Amino acid sequence: MTTPFPLSQRVQRVKLSPNAAASARAAALAAQGRDVISLTTGEPDFDTPEPIKQAAIAALKRGETKYTPTQGTAALRTAISAKYAREHALDYSLSQLVVSNGGKQVIYNALAATLNAGDEVIIPAPYWPSFPDMVLVNDGTPVIVPCDITVGFKLTPQALEAAITPRTRWLVLNTPGNPSAAVYDAAELAALAAVLRRYPHVLVLLDELYEHIWFTPAAPTHWLHVAPDLKERTLLVNGASKTYAMTGWRIGWGAGPAALVQAMVVIQSQASSGPNSIAQAAVTAALESPDQSFVDEARIAYARRARLVEQAIRSVPGLSMLPPGGSFFAFIHCGALIGQLRPDGRVIHSDADLTEWLLEAEGVAAVDGASYGLSPYFRISTAASDAALQDATTRIARAVAALRRPPKACVPAEQAEAAG
Numbered sequence: 485m486t487t488p489f490p491l492s493q494r495v496q497r498v499k500l501s502p503n504a505a506a507s508a509r510a511a512a513l514a515a516q517g518r519d520v521i522s523l524t525t526g527e528p529d530f531d532t533p534e535p536i537k538q539a540a541i542a543a544l545k546r547g548e549t550k551y552t553p554t555q556g557t558a559a560l561r562t563a564i565s566a567k568y569a570r571e572h573a574l575d576y577s578l579s580q581l582v583v584s585n586g587g588k589q590v591i592y593n594a595l596a597a598t599l600n601a602g603d604e605v606i607i608p609a610p611y612w613p614s615f616p617d618m619v620l621v622n623d624g625t626p627v628i629v630p631c632d633i634t635v636g637f638k639l640t641p642q643a644l645e646a647a648i649t650p651r652t653r654w655l656v657l658n659t660p661g662n663p664s665a666a667v668y669d670a671a672e673l674a675a676l677a678a679v680l681r682r683y684p685h686v687l688v689l690l691d692e693l694y695e696h697i698w699f700t701p702a703a704p705t706h707w708l709h710v711a712p713d714l715k716e717r718t719l720l721v722n723g724a725s726k727t728y729a730m731t732g733w734r735i736g737w738g739a740g741p742a743a744l745v746q747a748m749v750v751i752q753s754q755a756s757s758g759p760n761s762i763a764q765a766a767v768t769a770a771l772e773s774p775d776q777s778f779v780d781e782a783r784i785a786y787a788r789r790a791r792l793v794e795q796a797i798r799s800v801p802g803l804s805m806l807p808p809g810g811s812f813f814a815f816i817h818c819g820a821l822i823g824q825l826r827p828d829g830r831v832i833h834s835d836a837d838l839t840e841w842l843l844e845a846e847g848v849a850a851v852d853g854a855s856y857g858l859s860p861y862f863r864i865s866t867a868a869s870d871a872a873l874q875d876a877t878t879r880i881a882r883a884v885a886a887l888r889r890p891p892k893a894c895v896p897a898e899q900a901e902a903a904g
Contacts (some may be wrong), residue, residue, distance in 0.1 A: 510849035536773075555582050572706045590719075590723075655688050659690075734763060815856075
């Protein structure tokens with residue numbers, strides 16, 4: 485970027501979130517009158533449940549409009565502690581919990597509190613794009629471990645062991661996964677835990693924002709049930725955004741060792757202070773409510789939509805995907821389309837070219853797999869209405885059908901191999 489003043493090396497290491505960039509482009513085209521279906525952002529299409537909104541209104545009427553403690557209100561941390569005890573039989577004291585302005589700030593605070601220049605963070609790919617950039621902005625080194633469709637987009641114990649060095653500070657795990665929609669089972673988690681026990685200097689950052697959005701036969705086994713001895717090396721990252729359709733309320737939390745949490749509180753005290761008072765009251769009500777039917781109903785809807793998209797995509801020649809295990813994304817393999825020609829003769833050289841074609845030809849906004857560290861794939865969000873997803877997948881099929889294979893002599897060997 486060009487500016488009339490010098491910028492720090494820190495900001496020059498990172499870039500705007502590709503999800504945000506793709507969403508902004510789709511919005512700009514829609515503002516110009518284009519018929520666009522944007523499937524770029526992981527945001528529930530449901531409204532926040534009415535009782536939660538009423539709790540916020542009640543907090544306003546009670547005058548809860550002042551500064552909150554940097555670590556989060558005692559009421560919300562008590563509700564979070566009770567949630568872990570109720571759902572997972574995990575014991576977290578209030579000193580082991582911190583509330584932040586969304587899950588992203590929890591992660592940022594943890595990295596800022598622990599990384600020194602050159603410290604390494606193992607990040608399986610495909611990854612949420614903020615992970616490597618937040619490592620970079622905090623002077624760390626992302627160590628990307630590709631985990632493609634052949635391993636179910638999951639980190640294997642062999643790949644983990646190969647990635648660990650004396651400089652490794654963190655392993656990032658995300659289950660259910662964004663963008664992969666993969667869910668680790670108990671045996672897979674146990675195999676990773678067995679490796680980590682040999683390397684006591686490695687901490688675990690478990691991103692479980694989508695913990696209640698799973699499509700497996702039973703609720704996934706929690707990491708700390710498989711590896712309770714690693715609790716003092718694990719930071720759980722969660723929030724209200726996905727579970728309760730509260731993305732704009734910006735409340736996330738971390739649960740971990742007290743010393744780590746207190747260091748994160750120090751960082752937060754200088755970055756933002758305590759989170760929004762009204763939002764914290766609303767999330768407290770959400771967690772404490774005896775009626776969690778919205779969570780179950782939303783999961784059923786997300787599962788139905790995942791099946792709808794999977795069936796539609798599997799019928800498109802050149803595209804393939806694994807059955808989503810959770811979250812609300814489809815991570816679609818498009819290697820067979822690399823090297824094909826658009827009707828105007830331009831070559832689809834990459835998954836970025838393909839997403840450009842989907843948007844240009846049919847008005848479907850998706851995000852290329854390269855943005856998540858793994859090609860050739862693209863991601864679409866399935867957190868949209870059934871009708872929108874049916875329309876979008878029909879459009880994707882049309883856009884793909886319009887592509888043509890070039891004459892054989894024109895196909896480079898590596899592209900022919902990718903398409904095979």
